[in-house]
Amino acid sequence: MGMTMTQKILARHAGLDFVKAGDLINCKLDMVLANDITAPPSIAEYKKIGRPVFDCTKVALVPDHFIPNKDIKSAGLAKIVRDFARENNIQHYYEVGRVGIEHVLLPEQGLVAPGMVTIGADSHTCTYGALGGFSTGVGSTDLGVAMATGEAWFKVPEAIKVNITGKKPDDITGKDVMLTLIGMIGVDGALYQSLEFMGSGIAELSMTDRFTIANMAIEAGAKNGIFPVDDQTMQYIKNRVTTPYDIVTADDDASYRRVVSINLEELKPVVAFPHLPENTKVVGTFGDIKIDQVVIGSCTNGRIEDLKIAASIMQGHTIHPDVRCIIIPGSQKIYMEAMEKGYIKIFIESGAAVSTPTCGPCLGGYMGILAAGEKCVSTTNRNFRGRMGHVDSEVYLAGPQVAAASAILGKIAAPKEVY
Amino acid sequence: MKIEGKVWRYGDNIDTDVIIPARYLNSFDPQELASHCMVDIDETFSHEVQTGDIMVGGKNFGCGSSREHAPIAIKASGIPVIIAASFARIFYRNSINVGLPVLEIGSDVEKIKAGHILRIDLTAGCIENSTTGDIFQAAPLPGFIQDIARAGGLIEYVKEKK
Numbered sequence: 308m309g310m311t312m313t314q315k316i317l318a319r320h321a322g323l324d325f326v327k328a329g330d331l332i333n334c335k336l337d338m339v340l341a342n343d344i345t346a347p348p349s350i351a352e353y354k355k356i357g358r359p360v361f362d363c364t365k366v367a368l369v370p371d372h373f374i375p376n377k378d379i380k381s382a383g384l385a386k387i388v389r390d391f392a393r394e395n396n397i398q399h400y401y402e403v404g405r406v407g408i409e410h411v412l413l414p415e416q417g418l419v420a421p422g423m424v425t426i427g428a429d430s431h432t433c434t435y436g437a438l439g440g441f442s443t444g445v446g447s448t449d450l451g452v453a454m455a456t457g458e459a460w461f462k463v464p465e466a467i468k469v470n471i472t473g474k475k476p477d478d479i480t481g482k483d484v485m486l487t488l489i490g491m492i493g494v495d496g497a498l499y500q501s502l503e504f505m506g507s508g509i510a511e512l513s514m515t516d517r518f519t520i521a522n523m524a525i526e527a528g529a530k531n532g533i534f535p536v537d538d539q540t541m542q543y544i545k546n547r548v549t550t551p552y553d554i555v556t557a558d559d560d561a562s563y564r565r566v567v568s569i570n571l572e573e574l575k576p577v578v579a580f581p582h583l584p585e586n587t588k589v590v591g592t593f594g595d596i597k598i599d600q601v602v603i604g605s606c607t608n609g610r611i612e613d614l615k616i617a618a619s620i621m622q623g624h625t626i627h628p629d630v631r632c633i634i635i636p637g638s639q640k641i642y643m644e645a646m647e648k649g650y651i652k653i654f655i656e657s658g659a660a661v662s663t664p665t666c667g668p669c670l671g672g673y674m675g676i677l678a679a680g681e682k683c684v685s686t687t688n689r690n691f692r693g694r695m696g697h698v699d700s701e702v703y704l705a706g707p708q709v710a711a712a713s714a715i716l717g718k719i720a721a722p723k724e725v726y
Numbered sequence: 727m728k729i730e731g732k733v734w735r736y737g738d739n740i741d742t743d744v745i746i747p748a749r750y751l752n753s754f755d756p757q758e759l760a761s762h763c764m765v766d767i768d769e770t771f772s773h774e775v776q777t778g779d780i781m782v783g784g785k786n787f788g789c790g791s792s793r794e795h796a797p798i799a800i801k802a803s804g805i806p807v808i809i810a811a812s813f814a815r816i817f818y819r820n821s822i823n824v825g826l827p828v829l830e831i832g833s834d835v836e837k838i839k840a841g842h843i844l845r846i847d848l849t850a851g852c853i854e855n856s857t858t859g860d861i862f863q864a865a866p867l868p869g870f871i872q873d874i875a876r877a878g879g880l881i882e883y884v885k886e887k888k
């Protein structure tokens with residue numbers, strides 16, 4: 308019996324020739340990540356162990372959730388992270404003005420690569436599976452231990468094979484692919500398992516699409532999501548990744564618990580209704596839903612291609628008078644590129660607010676909190692009760708094309724309704 | 727270790743945003759987190775929970791963010807163990823790491839209602855519902871996870887191994 312991509316990467320990092328689902332193993336880590344919310348408790352746990360940081364080039368500390376500091380307490384958290392980074396000579400610490408949203412920033416900076424094992428004290432650490440590595444979210448204690456030892460324990464996961472075929476229609480994004488998949492298998496459909504994406508349709512998906520898809524593996528309960536490495540991956544890591552990496556392929560006789568098939572040609576733009584990402588509905592199959600706010604950004608959809616899609620729809624239109632539209636580039640680099648390409652001008656001319664990179668409204672932190680009864684279309688990844696503000700507010704998850712169209716029309720809308 | 731306590735019953739897919747909303751994450755003080763625990767779906771919990779009470783949920787308990795603040799908030803509320811049909815994996819891992827035992831019992835969980843009194847033998851994974859007389863058996867913790875639990879959490883375990 309062979310191994311899946313995930314199993315093979317884990318085996319190599321555990322120094323083993325073979326592992327099978329269910330094995331408990333200890334792995335060496337290539338990158339360890341925490342943010343301004345999770346690093347302070349991680350640091351507190353780390354200090355209890357009393358060892359030096361295992362490798363100051365393999366720790367990334369990214370203050371992105373409540374920064375620029377939203378209040379005095381958050382300023383205190385950010386300071387704990389900053390002081391720790393300085394004291395321990397952490398090489399990948401990013402200050403306000405240079406920081407981006409962690410899962411946008413790490414790939415952009417070349418800190419994650421094919422075949423690597425990464426853990427982060429943030430559930431969306433699974434994003435880096437888009438590059439063909441194993442990455443998963445953990446808590447602060449695991450992270451504190453990892454900073455001291457450079458290791459973590461894992462239970463080798465079973466796998467679900469997601470077979471993607473067909474040609475991707477123009478109005479479909481990675482978000483539609485993933486929301487459709489979560490709608491099919493449910494928010495616990497991949498619990499304790501890896502989602503292994505493969506098939507002829509992978510070539511149709513841009514790196515942005517793949518990051519979006521891998522990012523939301525956790526929304527299906529998965530341990531990780533992973534894509535094969537192809538020309539597009541190599542093009543992406545070229546000039547970014549300077550450390551050694553390892554291209555891993557699944558064995559032909561690897562075993563999968565189940566196979567789920569998605570034909571890209573059949574997909575339609577979708578939204579996930581409150582209060583679970585599995586409540587997927589095709590745009591146009593429900594009555595008018597008036598909205599109060601639109602958020603375009605986050606580790607799911609804050610990349611340049613997302614902003615390009617939004618700008619192409621918003622160009623020459625104005626945001627609906629009843630809607631506040633907030634657009635947040637995922638990193639400074641993306642912000643700059645969006646400016647150079649004229650997207651920022653389009654956003655501001657259409658009446659949108661553009662912010663410096665931050666998680667902000669995605670987790671109901673700040674920069675766009677919802678009042679009771681308000682509805683928001685958001686390109687983020689979670690629509691749990693109260694996620695973006697008051698417990699009686701509602702979040703509808705969508706791709707950037709649906710979000711942009713909805714901002715213009717003041718109701719949940721498909722891009723084709725704008726023209 | 728034996729535990730006896732009253733049940734606080736919640737449903738399926740209880741997410742970490744509900745257990746401890748992000749607006750309170752500007753602190754990681756356990757008592758402060760406990761004072762806001764579950765507030766968005768149950769305002770009574772943080773006021774009325776008694777030390778030793780038991781939290782019971784449905785499937786996929788603890789889904790969502792990796793915030794360890796969630797099991798810490800529950801533990802600091804005085805809850806010594808959580809029982810659910812199934813747990814989201816990061817939450818499961820975090821709970822073990824912070825020394826909060828979790829027991830998975832599948833669909834048997836449907837026979838446990840709010841206010842029931844449970845008696846639990848943690849070492850054996852045996853749960854007795856004193857209110858109804860039902861007895862349930864949870865799957866034992868695998869391999870060295872038992873050692874982590876016995877040490878009282880991952881930090882203690884790593885220190886012991888040093």
Ligand code: SF4
Pocket residue numbers: 372408409410429431605606607665666669670687688
């Ligand atoms: S953008 Fe949202 S989901 Fe992503 S890391 Fe920030 S808070 Fe988490």
